[in-house]
Amino acid sequence: MKIAVIGGGLAGLCAAWLLSPRHQVTLLERHARPGFVASSVALGDGADALRVDVPLRVFYPGYYPTLVRLYQALGVATEPVSYATTLTDADGRAYFRWRNLRLGSLSLPYLLPQDLLTRRARRIAGAALAFGRLARQAAARGELAGQTLGEFVAQHRLAPEFVDGLLLPTWATIATCTLQDARAYPAEVVAGYLVSGVARQSVRRAVQGADDVAARLLAGIGRVECGADVQALRAEPDGSALRVQRADGSAERFDHVVLATQAHQALALWQDARPDEAAALGAFRHCALEVLMHRDAAFMPRARRDWSAVNARVGPGLDRPETTIWINAVQPALRHAAPLFQTVHAQREPGPGLLIARARFERPLVDAASQRALLALQRQRAEPGRRVWLCGSYAEAGVPLLESAVRSAYGVAAALQSTA
Ligand SMILES: Cc1cc2nc3c(=O)[nH]c(=O)nc-3n(C[C@H](O)[C@H](O)[C@H](O)COP(=O)(O)OP(=O)(O)OC[C@H]3O[C@@H](n4cnc5c(N)ncnc54)[C@H](O)[C@@H]3O)c2cc1C
Incomplete structure (x- = not known):
């Protein structure tokens, strides 16, 4: 299948990496580098340059079993x-x-x-x-x-x-x-x-930082386009595919789209979301x-x-x-x-x-309203015939951290796979 993943944070990178071996995947990220590493800083020059993560991201194994599984699969020290x-x-x-x-x-x-x-x-x-x-x-x-x-x-x-x-x-x-x-x-x-x-x-923390994690994921992703600001997503009139339109006016058809942005960004992009889908996304502050x-x-x-x-x-x-x-x-x-x-x-x-x-x-942010919306998202994800998939640290239970971002990617990849 032809799949677009919109957003190159850790959730989007991981979803694109998981789907790439069996599908024709394109990752679209609006920043010049994948969002996960867009703010890293290089200190020093040339061969001595050292990249520092901004923000610094840490984890601990007990709360991050899925991230640990990903890092092991990638060989991240x-x-x-x-x-x-x-x-x-x-x-x-x-x-x-x-x-x-x-x-x-x-x-x-x-x-x-x-x-x-x-x-x-x-x-x-x-x-x-x-x-x-x-x-x-x-x-x-x-x-x-x-x-x-x-x-x-x-x-x-x-x-x-x-x-x-x-x-x-x-x-x-x-x-x-x-x-x-x-x-x-x-x-x-x-x-x-x-x-x-x-x-x-x-x-x-990852010894070589987020850049190393991103490089290992990127190496397994079919096509990556940075500087690709997506403006709109909607179903083709005959329902046979989805149309992804960029800010530069170009558009492309995909069988499935993984929206791996923040919830409010997904809501702004997804032009023909149903009222209950829009309401669930709108509940995340x-x-x-x-x-x-x-x-x-x-x-x-x-x-x-x-x-x-x-x-x-x-x-x-x-x-x-x-x-x-x-x-x-x-x-x-x-x-x-x-x-x-x-x-x-x-x-x-x-x-x-x-x-x-x-x-x-x-x-x-997590509050009572976002907890209710999470249940709605999970119900919607299980509906047959889906073409739009929501992915991100907000879309899974728990504190929105690297773990929920990666867990969300594994969940979306498995659900999308089962439709193939
Ligand atoms: C200061 C700070 C410190 C943190 N520290 C930790 C930590 O120590 N440990 C930890 O586990 N977590 C930490 N986190 C949280 C963790 O970084 C996030 O949970 C995780 O990175 C979220 O990933 P994501 O892919 O869901 O979202 P994002 O990283 O927000 O990714 C969304 C991506 O979508 C892209 N995008 C949005 N709109 C469009 C569009 N229209 N077209 C194309 N692309 C688009 C964005 O540019 C972005 O790259 C921290 C977060 C912050 C802010």
Whole structure:
């Protein structure tokens, strides 16, 4: 069959790679490079140049079985990275931190006695342990369905120092959303992520970064067209095929189309979606965000001894944490290089001459409405005679991460295959 995959994020790359051995596949991506690597940055020149992922993307095996399966199939090497974290007030003073001990495949968070000197830190640590226990028990008993994270912590009267000082900022960092959106996250989804072993297994990254993953996928895809901005998708009047129209006016017919864009982009492209299909896509909200790559150490905790791999600045007046990743601490090849940082939701610009790159992203949000829409998408995917397939991190259960992007691609490829 002749199949178009629109969107070269990880979901689209993976779907195109899975379908290419048996079909005539064309991947269409509007950026000059596949979206998964469109914002990577090259540091240095010539043979010494080192590519750094923007944004940095990590995973841990317990929550990412499908990504692990893909990386194994592709031969992508991965390495453990630190997830030690420091939380600071708006002025950069640390109020809580955890360190990260890595022993082989085991990886544990731990605190030193000096991390517990303040009452605030002790309250946070005590409530964190209680939260872990309560979330595991409630998840095992199936009691979290229909409850938001905010409702769960209120029901269990967890200390505000923990809720506002650790839980919500950490979740808002993982999901790159506002603190309010973190509160509205389904408790079941948050617990699913936290109880899958994140506190025991090493967080990992692809050793050669996203570029290496993309290159391995691209090598197996029939035809790839970057700079191809798709404007519209609709069925031919006789229903025999789909017509994909680009912004440059050209059009092409395909037997099937995999829409591997964000939900709202898919909705804008898909001109003859049925009302129930449009309603399901329209239920996914997303947040826009910016990542800065820079060398400005003023984004880090004030005291150098408080620096961690991940540093989240939280404070009154901030609707979300400003999170700075210390890239030297997570990318071993850069351990001895000049300080390099990535900041999400920067509250100010880096100092003169210290900004290296700026990239914008969109990320789906998970809430009660998106959970309902997910069920509708799954029902629609199972209908016979489909030609349009929705694929992306938003289209699978769980936190929209690399895992759900890849799981969605495997699901669409299997469903599309069964129609052949
Ligand atoms: C700051 C940040 C940090 C993150 N960190 C992690 C992490 O550590 N671990 C993790 O697992 N996940 C992380 N994620 C999430 C993860 O990156 C995403 O879940 C995943 O990459 C989404 O892939 P996708 O293919 O579903 O969507 P996208 O990557 O958004 O892909 C959609 C593609 O469609 C293309 N497109 C859109 N419209 C058109 C059009 N009209 N024509 C042609 N092409 C079009 C876009 O250019 C894009 O390339 C992070 C995300 C962000 C923003």
